[in-house]
Amino acid sequence: MKPAPFTHHRPETIEEALELLEELEDAELMAGNQSLGIVMANRLATPDHLVDLNGIDDLAYIEESEDEVRIGAMTTHRTLERSERLAERLPMLPDAAGQIAGPAVRNQGTVGGSLGEADPAGNYPAALLALDGSITLHSLEGTRSIPVSEFFIAYMFTDLREEELIESVSVPTEPFPPERTGMAFVELKRAAQTFPTVSAATSVRVDDPTADEPVIEDARIALANAADIPLRVEDAESVLEGAPLSEDGLAEVAEIVSGSVTPEGEMHADREYKEEVAGEYAKRSIKQAYDDAVAASDS
Numbered sequence: 478m479k480p481a482p483f484t485h486h487r488p489e490t491i492e493e494a495l496e497l498l499e500e501l502e503d504a505e506l507m508a509g510n511q512s513l514g515i516v517m518a519n520r521l522a523t524p525d526h527l528v529d530l531n532g533i534d535d536l537a538y539i540e541e542s543e544d545e546v547r548i549g550a551m552t553t554h555r556t557l558e559r560s561e562r563l564a565e566r567l568p569m570l571p572d573a574a575g576q577i578a579g580p581a582v583r584n585q586g587t588v589g590g591s592l593g594e595a596d597p598a599g600n601y602p603a604a605l606l607a608l609d610g611s612i613t614l615h616s617l618e619g620t621r622s623i624p625v626s627e628f629f630i631a632y633m634f635t636d637l638r639e640e641e642l643i644e645s646v647s648v649p650t651e652p653f654p655p656e657r658t659g660m661a662f663v664e665l666k667r668a669a670q671t672f673p674t675v676s677a678a679t680s681v682r683v684d685d686p687t688a689d690e691p692v693i694e695d696a697r698i699a700l701a702n703a704a705d706i707p708l709r710v711e712d713a714e715s716v717l718e719g720a721p722l723s724e725d726g727l728a729e730v731a732e733i734v735s736g737s738v739t740p741e742g743e744m745h746a747d748r749e750y751k752e753e754v755a756g757e758y759a760k761r762s763i764k765q766a767y768d769d770a771v772a773a774s775d776s
């Protein structure tokens with residue numbers, strides 16, 4: 478099928494895009510068009526106007542300051558995957574980006590498109606939840622920043638208003654000093670070109686990576702495709718905090734995670750299976766993140 482007819486608009490500034498959103502009836506933003514294109518081709522969305530963000534250079538960047546890393550909404554998965562600075566400072570993001578689909582999708586798909594799509598199986602929502610990220614939204618009224626934990630409200634439904642666009646995401650560096658932090662994004666996937674069955678994102682900060690048994694000071698665990706929205710499991714985090722990682726701790730975490738998720742069953746993975754896999758993948762991500770944190774002092 479082909480999309481229903483629409484008018485294409487290509488603004489060159491954020492301001493122009495926002496004016497179009499305000500003026501036009503039934504307008505949809507377009508970023509990499511990797512998801513929107515499929516939805517429109519199947520006529521599941523038939524907007525009268527497309528506001529194409531690809532002409533706005535100001536939306537594609539990775540910026541670092543002492544306190545945070547900020548990534549523009551039009552930054553592609555490929556750029557994140559290949560960023561050496563992110564690999565050093567926030568390795569979760571290149572890791573999550575590199576596991577999205579194949580190169581064609583990664584070359585075009587964007588951070589803002591992924592958050593705007595709000596698929597509960599998406600990689601960035603869970604990764605950014607485990608990194609304490611925030612999203613900056615822009616309208617003609619100005620900008621507002623919202624924690625990722627408050628942005629996703631219900632299945633594929635967010636706090637984004639009709640007249641707003643996602644401008645950037647930011648991640649604070651204070652909770653995650655690279656020399657004492659490990660991060661991991663692991664997923665179970667049937668094939669490269671599908672969304673994962675379940676993914677787990679974990680950040681772990683230890684007190685002293687050179688100690689015989691480094692103690693976990695802070696842990697964030699988030700799951701994708703395990704509920705209607707990306708899910709942080711704080712009860713599991715508290716089990717880990719204040720002690721070195723242990724097999725008993727991991728087993729307890731897996732049980733808590735399996736009992737906390739509320740996944741939809743799919744053709745190849747029923748609900749019970751996904752609950753079990755969520756616990757197992759949470760364990761794997763924690764183990765990998767802890768090992769990375771302990772190895773961090775060597776690099």
Ligand SMILES: Cc1cc2nc3c(=O)[nH]c(=O)nc-3n(C[C@H](O)[C@H](O)[C@H](O)COP(=O)(O)OP(=O)(O)OC[C@H]3O[C@@H](n4cnc5c(N)ncnc54)[C@H](O)[C@@H]3O)c2cc1C
Nearest residue numbers: 506508509510511512513578586587589590593599600643
């Ligand atoms: C075969 C295939 C496999 C995939 N596998 C995965 C996977 O494993 N993990 C994963 O995370 N993703 C996966 N994806 C999705 C991929 O990451 C998409 O690129 C992404 O979800 C959409 O990004 P986009 O830039 O193409 O956005 P578009 O398709 O252009 O837009 C998607 C939605 O976001 C809105 N939007 C876009 N930009 C903004 C903005 N700045 N502000 C507000 N709203 C905006 C649009 O209006 C639209 O509703 C897959 C996609 C395909 C086609």
